[in-house]
Amino acid sequence: MAFLTQALTVAAKDVRAELRSRDAASGSLVFALLVLVIFNFAFDLEGEMSEVAGPGVLWVAIILAAMMGLGYVFAKEREQGGLQGLLLTPTDRSAIFLGKVAAALLLTFALELLLLPLFAAFANVSVLSFGLIAVLILGTVGFVTVGTLFSAMAVTTRSRELLLPLLLLPVAAPLLIAAVEGTRSVLEGEPWSELLPALGVLAAFDVVFVALCPFLFEYVMEEMAA
Amino acid sequence: MAETASVMQAAGPGGQGVPRVWDIQVLGLWKTFGSLAALRGVNLKVGPGERLAIVGPNGSGKSTLVKVVATLLRPSAGTVRLAGLDVQSQALEVRRLVGVVCHQTFLYGELTALENLEFYGRLYGLPHPSDRAHELLGSVGLEAHADVPGRDLSRGMQQRLALARALLHEPPILLLDEPDTGLDQRWTAFLVDLLAEAAREGRTVLLTTHDLERTLDLADRLAVLNGGRVVFTAKRDELDVGSLKEAYLRHTGATY
Numbered sequence: 113m114a115f116l117t118q119a120l121t122v123a124a125k126d127v128r129a130e131l132r133s134r135d136a137a138s139g140s141l142v143f144a145l146l147v148l149v150i151f152n153f154a155f156d157l158e159g160e161m162s163e164v165a166g167p168g169v170l171w172v173a174i175i176l177a178a179m180m181g182l183g184y185v186f187a188k189e190r191e192q193g194g195l196q197g198l199l200l201t202p203t204d205r206s207a208i209f210l211g212k213v214a215a216a217l218l219l220t221f222a223l224e225l226l227l228l229p230l231f232a233a234f235a236n237v238s239v240l241s242f243g244l245i246a247v248l249i250l251g252t253v254g255f256v257t258v259g260t261l262f263s264a265m266a267v268t269t270r271s272r273e274l275l276l277p278l279l280l281l282p283v284a285a286p287l288l289i290a291a292v293e294g295t296r297s298v299l300e301g302e303p304w305s306e307l308l309p310a311l312g313v314l315a316a317f318d319v320v321f322v323a324l325c326p327f328l329f330e331y332v333m334e335e336m337a338a
Numbered sequence: 339m340a341e342t343a344s345v346m347q348a349a350g351p352g353g354q355g356v357p358r359v360w361d362i363q364v365l366g367l368w369k370t371f372g373s374l375a376a377l378r379g380v381n382l383k384v385g386p387g388e389r390l391a392i393v394g395p396n397g398s399g400k401s402t403l404v405k406v407v408a409t410l411l412r413p414s415a416g417t418v419r420l421a422g423l424d425v426q427s428q429a430l431e432v433r434r435l436v437g438v439v440c441h442q443t444f445l446y447g448e449l450t451a452l453e454n455l456e457f458y459g460r461l462y463g464l465p466h467p468s469d470r471a472h473e474l475l476g477s478v479g480l481e482a483h484a485d486v487p488g489r490d491l492s493r494g495m496q497q498r499l500a501l502a503r504a505l506l507h508e509p510p511i512l513l514l515d516e517p518d519t520g521l522d523q524r525w526t527a528f529l530v531d532l533l534a535e536a537a538r539e540g541r542t543v544l545l546t547t548h549d550l551e552r553t554l555d556l557a558d559r560l561a562v563l564n565g566g567r568v569v570f571t572a573k574r575d576e577l578d579v580g581s582l583k584e585a586y587l588r589h590t591g592a593t594y
Contacts, residue, residue, distance in 0.1 A: 114463060121460045129448040132487075188446075192488070196410055197444025197503070201461040202433040334412065
């Protein structure tokens with residue numbers, strides 16, 4: 113119970129701080145909207161292109177915007193040594209990590225809620241589908257979980273803006289391929305049986321990394337405290 | 339009297355129901371960063387209810403020592419025990435016992451002064467974090483600034499808020515790295531009174547400072563750290579400002 117309370121306390125603090133500063137949200141949203149608009153003009157997403165290029169366009173917008181947000185997850189903590197303050201409290205490192213993931217997830221889901229109607233309008237497709245929602249949730253959970261860990265690792269380096277995508281994208285590649293494939297399957301109206309393999313990959317990725325990342329985070333914290 | 343007061347019941351699960359002596363023991367402590375040795379076999383003991391000030395030139399290892407004792411850094415060699423608890427293997431229990439002030443304030447600029455204290459209060463598992471936060475804001479003269487974001491407070495106010503944060507959970511051991519940074523005369527006097535009160539209550543204090551003259555007001559005993567080694571220790575009663583400066587110059591080679 114204490115573990116959950118600590119994680120929620122960290123998450124609530126991050127969300128409150130972000131709502132006040134809007135450092136991550138405003139940049140991410142504008143960036144994602146730009147990606148959608150530019151790709152829409154480049155590919156003319158309506159019609160057949162919505163099935164061919166649509167899934168890729170949607171996920172490019174999501175992951176690029178999410179990465180901008182993830183860059184702030186720990187950068188904020190470094191400003192006044194807040195992270196050291198966190199580490200000095202009798203808070204489980206895993207609770208700190210899961211609190212950070214929860215806050216980043218909330219902000220990324222909010223971003224997706226704003227992006228989806230625009231994508232639906234550009235591509236002239238329906239996004240009100242359980243299959244698409246499942247792909248988005250599973251894909252976002254995995255991407256944000258791994259991204260939060262790498263954000264913690266990258267923040268101590270001078271070139272963190274460069275390092276985060278370099279670390280994150282190769283590891284997240286299987287997840288992103290499955291997410292794009294799952295989204296394509298949904299947009300083409302394929303039956304659930306065609307979608308299940310992609311959902312299976314996404315779920316397996318999530319299970320492995322949600323279990324693994326909190327433990328790895330404890331080792332990352334050893335270095336960050338210095 | 340301090341001895342009696344210092345034998346209290348531990349607040350955390352590491353010591354529930356077990357009487358503890360709130361002391362700090364540092365034995366043969368080394369801390370290296372790659373090829374650089376910041377601490378070279380430091381031996382120190384701070385008794386219960388005692389205030390030990392560490393002084394030394396820049397780069398002498400003062401902040402590193404505080405960070406190791408506070409569990410922020412792992413020792414490379416040697417042992418550090420607080421109230422008998424090992425900082426490596428019992429770090430979580432140690433964190434319940436210590437209140438720490440460092441160079442940085444550990445505050446969040448987007449949160450108000452009150453929200454900062456409430457946040458940390460929840461992480462320490464206080465039953466009524468908001469009440470305790472208001473109480474401490476009053477103590478450090480920031481009640482009128484409770485709703486001001488941390489980034490809009492002056493450096494001195496931020497330092498007072500950092501002191502309040504360190505005292506939130508009424509820790510029996512205080513680790514203060516230059517706690518007078520940014521404080522004006524009035525609030526430096528408050529700090530002196532605070533540490534005297536802490537000692538009367540049996541709290542153990544390890545602090546660092548650059549201000550040799552003030553050291554005699556802040557501590558019962560002092561140690562000079564130079565090049566990662568303790569090169570001089572003395573009780574406050576054995577020194578005046580002149581002899582302290584002379585000893586500092588002799589053992590560090592630095593002018594003051």
